[in-house]
Amino acid sequence: MNFKKKDMYFVSTILFLMFFSIACQQSPAPEFNESVSVLCVLQANSKKQIAFVHRTTKYSTDIFQSGGKAHLIEILEPLFYYTASVSILKNDHQYDFRIERVNVMEGNYHQFVLQTDSTLIHPGESYKLWVKTEDMEIQGNVIIPGEFRIISPVEDQHVQHGQDVSLTISWEVSAHAELYRIFLYSPTIWSPDSTLIQRGRETLLAETSDTTVGDLMVKLDYPGEYRIKVLAFDRNFFKHYIENVDRVGLNNGYGVLGSVVADSVRFIVD
Amino acid sequence: MRVQYFVNLNFWFIFLIVVLYQIDVSAQNKIKFSGKILDRETRQSLQGVEIFISNTTLHAISDKRGEFAITVPPGNHIIKLKMMGYQEFSDTIHIPLNVTRFYQQFLMVPIVYRGETVFVVAERFKSNLNPMVHSISIPMMNKIPIFAEADPFRAMQYLPGITSINDYSGELYLQGGNSDQTMILYDGVPVFNPYHLGGLFSTFNMDNIERIDLHPAGYGAAFGEGLSGIVNIIPRTEISRTKKFKASIGLLNSKVFTQFPLGKGTLGIAARRTYFDVVSRIIKEPNAYYFYDIQGNYSFSFGKNNFFALSTLFSKDVLKNTNISPKAPSWGNWILSLQWKRVLKKIFYLESQIYLSQSVMNAQNDRSNGQQINVDNYVQTQGWKGHLFLESGNHVFQSGFDLKQISIHYQWRIFNAYDLENFIDPPQNAFFDYAPPEYRYRKKPIFYALFFQDNFRLNQKLFIIPAVRATYSSLSENIDWQPRFSIRYVVNPIVNFQFSYGTYYQYMYTLKQNDGKTIIRPFSVLFVSDRQDGTQPLKANHYVGKIEFRIQPNLFGEIVLYHKSLFRIPTVMNELPHFKRYPHTASGFSLLVKKEKGLFNGWVGYNYSKSIVKTSFPFPAGYERRHSLKVVLTLSFPKGWEFSSNFFLTSGLPYTPVIGVRTKIIDPSSLPVPETIYGDINSAHFPAYHRLDIGIVKKWGNKKNHTWELRFQIFNIYNHKNPLYYDKFSVNNEFNLPLVPTINLSYKR
Structure with missing residues (x-):
C-alpha cells in the first residue's frame, strides 16, 4: 500500500488543525481597569x-x-x-x-x-x-x-559607650503579631561650646518575626539618653x-x- | 476552550480513522508465509528478529523458536530480516499463486567482532524490556539543521513531547515536566550541569555518541530520580579493529575524533574547543570566553563473555578577563566510569559499574577597587551499581542496585562585580533565584537503591512487566518504595498498545523559575531534600498510554497519552521572595509520524501539554508550551547533495501580565510608594513561536574512504522575532536568536 492522495488529505487536515489549535492559544495581557x-x-x-x-x-x-x-x-x-x-x-x-x-x-x-x-x-x-x-x-x-513589654534592655539600664557596642534586645510575644521592627533613637549631642556634634536620629536596627535579636553591633559613640522602640505589626x-x-x-x-x-x-x- | 475541545476531538477521530484504515487494508491478503530463522554459525533459533516485506506494511517478529508467520499476497517480494548483532539479511522470494501456505528457513550472519557475544546478549535482554524507551539515531540527528554546533540536546528538542524555554537554552523539558526533572546520564552516570555557555550547548560531543536512550514518563525500575524522565547518552564503546578519524572546523569551534585498536581493545578520543577568546585577543576585548571538552573511551574484552569499558569526559568553560587576577571564573564537569559486562550461558547477563561524576565552578578575584568574587562550588557523586538479567521460560528477571554518595559544597561571596554581569553577578543568574551575595551550603547524603523487575510474556501478544524500586536516602532517613507496572499488547504486526504506571522519587532540585530573562546559567545549584530542613523528596505518579503503528515498512506512527501527578515541587513565584512547594500536574498527548530511511525522511510531531501548578489559584507552569508542532525533513540527492529543514510552531510561553499600579505602605509614618499590580500568574501568553531552519550538505570523497563534508545551515531563515521575555509592560523588548548562518567543513575516514 502506498502513501496516496487521500492519505495526503488526512495529513494536511491534521496539520491544519494543529496550526489552528496553536493559533487559539494566544492570550494577550488584560486591559487596565481603574480601581x-x-x-x-x-x-x-x-x-x-x-x-x-x-x-x-x-x-x-x-x-x-x-x-x-x-x-x-x-x-x-x-x-x-x-x-x-x-x-x-x-x-x-x-x-x-x-x-x-x-x-x-x-x-x-x-x-x-x-x-x-x-x-x-x-x-x-x-x-x-x-x-x-x-x-x-x-x-x-x-x-x-x-500588648507586650520589652524585656531587655530594662528601663534606665546603663551601657558603656563605644563604636561597636553589642546589644541584645528581647521582648514578650505580642498576640496576633507577625513582624517586629526595632528602632534605636539617639539623642542630639552638643559640645561644651554648643557646637552640634550629632543630630538626634532614628535608626532601624532589625526586622524579625522572632522575639529577640542578639549581639547587635550598635554605634553608641556618645554618652546620653537613648531609647529602644519595638513595633509589633499584625x-x-x-x-x-x-x-x-x-x-x-x-x-x-x-x-x-x-x-x-x-x-x-x-x-x-x- | 470550546474551540480547542472541538479541535482535539476532530484530531483524534481522524487519527483513529487513519490507523483503522491501515489495519483493514493489511487483512485482505491470502497466503500464509511462515519460516524459521537461525544463527548461521551456531544453528540456534533467533528470537526477536524483525521481518519486513518491501513495498508493503507487512511486518513480523520471530518467536523464541525463531519462527514467524505472516500473510502475504502472491508474487515476488523482497524480504528483509533485521536484528541487533547480525548482518541485515535481504533476499527476493517468490510466493506462488496456487498455494495457501509457504515455508522457508533463513540463516543470519552474526557480526564478528570481539566482545560480540556480550553485545548480542545485552541487546536481546534490553530490547523490548522497557516499553517506554526510545533510542534516538545519531545519523538522523546529524542531518538536522542546527544553530552553530551539532548538539544532541538541541537536536532532541525537535522531538514531540520535548520542549525548550528559548533559543539560548539546550535544557530539556520532558512531557510537561520542568528541566530539573530530567535526569541527564552519561553512560548511566549522573551529570549535574551538562552545559557549555551557560546552557546554549550540552557538554556532549556528537561524534563520540553511539546513541541516546530517552526514557520519558513511565520508565522501568532500572532507573530512578528523574521525576519526568531520563536521558542517557551512550558513548561509543564498541570494540572494533577498524581505524576511524574525523576532524571538523566550524565558525564556533573545531573538533577531532579518532578511534583505533590498542592492545586487546579499542581506544576512542573526541575533543573540541571554541575560538571566542582568540577573536577577543585580536580585537583587544578584555573579556574572553572559551570552552573545551574531551571524551575518551577504552573498551576491551576477556574472551567472548567479558567486556570492559573505561569512559571519561572532561569539560570546562573559562571566562577570562585580562584586568582580573589571579583566577578566572571557570566551570565544568569530570566523569570517570568503569563498566564490566558479563554473559553466562546466554541466559544470565550482568553489568556492573563504578563511577565518579563531578561538577565544579570556581572563581577567585580580589581587585584593587574593592570588587570581590569568590566562588567555590562543587557537587560530586561516586558510586557503584550492578544490573542482573536472568531468562527463565517466559520470564526475564532483572534485579540491581545503585549505591552512591553525593558531596555538595556551595560557597560564594559576590559583591558588585558589574563587569562580569550576566555571567556570575548577580548570583541569582548563576546559582538560584533570590540567591544572596554571600552563601554557604554543605551536604553529604548517601543513597542506596535496589530494584526488581519481571518481564513476563504471557503469550505472543501480551507482555506484563511488574517492577519495584526502593531507595533509601541518609538525609530523608526513609525508604521510598516505587512500584511500577507496564503492559504491552501486540494487536498484530502493525499495531501495538502499551500502558505504564510508575511512582518516582527525586532527591535533588533547583530553585530557578523560568522567566526567560536569565539566559546564561553556568552553574545551577542543586539542593537536596533533607528531613532536617523539613524538605521531603519530590514525588510523581505517571500514567502513560502508547499506541505504535506502522503505516509502511519505513513509515512509523506513535501516539502517546500521559498524565503525571507531581508532589512537593519547589515553585519560585515572581512576587514571593522565597519558594513554596506545591503539587503540579502534567498531562497531554503527542503524535509522531516518522520515516527513517530512503531518500526522503524525517518526521512530523505534534504535542499537546498542560502543566499546572496547583495552588489555591491554579496556574500554568512558566515553561508550558501547550501546543507544539515540529516538522523535520531531509532529502538526499545524487552526487552527495543533501537538503534538510526544520519547522517549529509552538505556543508562546505564559507570563504574568502587569495590569496597573497601586500604592503600598512600607512605614506607617511615611508616604506610600507605588507598587505594580500583577494579573493572575501566567495568565497571558507570548505570541506563538515559529521558526524555519534549513541546511545544505555536500559530501564527496574517493575510493580510499576519504570523505569530505561541507555543511551550510541557516537558523531562523526568515529572521522571525520571537519575544524572549516579558518586562512589566512589553513583550517586545528582546528577542530569541535572529537569522544565524553556520558553515562547517569536516573530513572523515
Missing part, C-alpha cells in the same frame, strides 16, 4: 489615625523612577481620592476621617485623618474600616496585636509588606488594613 487602593495601619494607643485612598493607574516606567519625596508627591497627589469617605466602626459607633493637607519641604500632599481626644484603638481588639467612593464600597477587618501588614499581597484585610480594591502596637525603653550610655 481603588486603600492603605490604613491603625496605631494602638494613639490619638491620631491616618489612611490613604488613591485611584490605581496604568503602568508607566516614569512612576518608578527614583526622585525622592518630591517625585512621590507628584505621582500620588493626582491619584488622591478626594471624594472618598473613610470611617472606623467600633462597638456600633462610626468615627469618620477627614481630609488633611500636609505641607512638607518637598511639597504638599493629602491624607485622611481621624483625630480623637482619647485613644480609640486598643491592643487585642477588633475594628472595622469602611471606605466609600462613587464606584466602590470597601470594608476591612483587623485585630490589633496584643499579619495583615506582614502579608502586605513582606509577601506583597495585593489586598489584605479588605474585601475589595487593593491595599491593606493593618495595625501596630509599640513599646519602648530608655537606656543610659555612660
Whole structure:
C-alpha cells in the first residue's frame, strides 16, 4: 500500500488543525481597569489615625523612577481620592476621617485623618474600616496585636559607650503579631561650646518575626539618653509588606488594613 | 476552550480513522508465509528478529523458536530480516499463486567482532524490556539543521513531547515536566550541569555518541530520580579493529575524533574547543570566553563473555578577563566510569559499574577597587551499581542496585562585580533565584537503591512487566518504595498498545523559575531534600498510554497519552521572595509520524501539554508550551547533495501580565510608594513561536574512504522575532536568536 492522495488529505487536515489549535492559544495581557487602593495601619494607643485612598493607574516606567519625596508627591497627589469617605466602626459607633493637607519641604500632599481626644484603638481588639467612593464600597477587618513589654534592655539600664557596642534586645510575644521592627533613637549631642556634634536620629536596627535579636553591633559613640522602640505589626501588614499581597484585610480594591502596637525603653550610655 | 475541545476531538477521530484504515487494508491478503530463522554459525533459533516485506506494511517478529508467520499476497517480494548483532539479511522470494501456505528457513550472519557475544546478549535482554524507551539515531540527528554546533540536546528538542524555554537554552523539558526533572546520564552516570555557555550547548560531543536512550514518563525500575524522565547518552564503546578519524572546523569551534585498536581493545578520543577568546585577543576585548571538552573511551574484552569499558569526559568553560587576577571564573564537569559486562550461558547477563561524576565552578578575584568574587562550588557523586538479567521460560528477571554518595559544597561571596554581569553577578543568574551575595551550603547524603523487575510474556501478544524500586536516602532517613507496572499488547504486526504506571522519587532540585530573562546559567545549584530542613523528596505518579503503528515498512506512527501527578515541587513565584512547594500536574498527548530511511525522511510531531501548578489559584507552569508542532525533513540527492529543514510552531510561553499600579505602605509614618499590580500568574501568553531552519550538505570523497563534508545551515531563515521575555509592560523588548548562518567543513575516514 502506498502513501496516496487521500492519505495526503488526512495529513494536511491534521496539520491544519494543529496550526489552528496553536493559533487559539494566544492570550494577550488584560486591559487596565481603574480601581481603588486603600492603605490604613491603625496605631494602638494613639490619638491620631491616618489612611490613604488613591485611584490605581496604568503602568508607566516614569512612576518608578527614583526622585525622592518630591517625585512621590507628584505621582500620588493626582491619584488622591478626594471624594472618598473613610470611617472606623467600633462597638456600633462610626468615627469618620477627614481630609488633611500636609505641607512638607518637598511639597504638599493629602491624607485622611481621624483625630480623637482619647485613644480609640486598643491592643487585642477588633475594628472595622469602611471606605466609600462613587464606584466602590470597601470594608476591612483587623485585630490589633496584643500588648507586650520589652524585656531587655530594662528601663534606665546603663551601657558603656563605644563604636561597636553589642546589644541584645528581647521582648514578650505580642498576640496576633507577625513582624517586629526595632528602632534605636539617639539623642542630639552638643559640645561644651554648643557646637552640634550629632543630630538626634532614628535608626532601624532589625526586622524579625522572632522575639529577640542578639549581639547587635550598635554605634553608641556618645554618652546620653537613648531609647529602644519595638513595633509589633499584625499579619495583615506582614502579608502586605513582606509577601506583597495585593489586598489584605479588605474585601475589595487593593491595599491593606493593618495595625501596630509599640513599646519602648530608655537606656543610659555612660 | 470550546474551540480547542472541538479541535482535539476532530484530531483524534481522524487519527483513529487513519490507523483503522491501515489495519483493514493489511487483512485482505491470502497466503500464509511462515519460516524459521537461525544463527548461521551456531544453528540456534533467533528470537526477536524483525521481518519486513518491501513495498508493503507487512511486518513480523520471530518467536523464541525463531519462527514467524505472516500473510502475504502472491508474487515476488523482497524480504528483509533485521536484528541487533547480525548482518541485515535481504533476499527476493517468490510466493506462488496456487498455494495457501509457504515455508522457508533463513540463516543470519552474526557480526564478528570481539566482545560480540556480550553485545548480542545485552541487546536481546534490553530490547523490548522497557516499553517506554526510545533510542534516538545519531545519523538522523546529524542531518538536522542546527544553530552553530551539532548538539544532541538541541537536536532532541525537535522531538514531540520535548520542549525548550528559548533559543539560548539546550535544557530539556520532558512531557510537561520542568528541566530539573530530567535526569541527564552519561553512560548511566549522573551529570549535574551538562552545559557549555551557560546552557546554549550540552557538554556532549556528537561524534563520540553511539546513541541516546530517552526514557520519558513511565520508565522501568532500572532507573530512578528523574521525576519526568531520563536521558542517557551512550558513548561509543564498541570494540572494533577498524581505524576511524574525523576532524571538523566550524565558525564556533573545531573538533577531532579518532578511534583505533590498542592492545586487546579499542581506544576512542573526541575533543573540541571554541575560538571566542582568540577573536577577543585580536580585537583587544578584555573579556574572553572559551570552552573545551574531551571524551575518551577504552573498551576491551576477556574472551567472548567479558567486556570492559573505561569512559571519561572532561569539560570546562573559562571566562577570562585580562584586568582580573589571579583566577578566572571557570566551570565544568569530570566523569570517570568503569563498566564490566558479563554473559553466562546466554541466559544470565550482568553489568556492573563504578563511577565518579563531578561538577565544579570556581572563581577567585580580589581587585584593587574593592570588587570581590569568590566562588567555590562543587557537587560530586561516586558510586557503584550492578544490573542482573536472568531468562527463565517466559520470564526475564532483572534485579540491581545503585549505591552512591553525593558531596555538595556551595560557597560564594559576590559583591558588585558589574563587569562580569550576566555571567556570575548577580548570583541569582548563576546559582538560584533570590540567591544572596554571600552563601554557604554543605551536604553529604548517601543513597542506596535496589530494584526488581519481571518481564513476563504471557503469550505472543501480551507482555506484563511488574517492577519495584526502593531507595533509601541518609538525609530523608526513609525508604521510598516505587512500584511500577507496564503492559504491552501486540494487536498484530502493525499495531501495538502499551500502558505504564510508575511512582518516582527525586532527591535533588533547583530553585530557578523560568522567566526567560536569565539566559546564561553556568552553574545551577542543586539542593537536596533533607528531613532536617523539613524538605521531603519530590514525588510523581505517571500514567502513560502508547499506541505504535506502522503505516509502511519505513513509515512509523506513535501516539502517546500521559498524565503525571507531581508532589512537593519547589515553585519560585515572581512576587514571593522565597519558594513554596506545591503539587503540579502534567498531562497531554503527542503524535509522531516518522520515516527513517530512503531518500526522503524525517518526521512530523505534534504535542499537546498542560502543566499546572496547583495552588489555591491554579496556574500554568512558566515553561508550558501547550501546543507544539515540529516538522523535520531531509532529502538526499545524487552526487552527495543533501537538503534538510526544520519547522517549529509552538505556543508562546505564559507570563504574568502587569495590569496597573497601586500604592503600598512600607512605614506607617511615611508616604506610600507605588507598587505594580500583577494579573493572575501566567495568565497571558507570548505570541506563538515559529521558526524555519534549513541546511545544505555536500559530501564527496574517493575510493580510499576519504570523505569530505561541507555543511551550510541557516537558523531562523526568515529572521522571525520571537519575544524572549516579558518586562512589566512589553513583550517586545528582546528577542530569541535572529537569522544565524553556520558553515562547517569536516573530513572523515
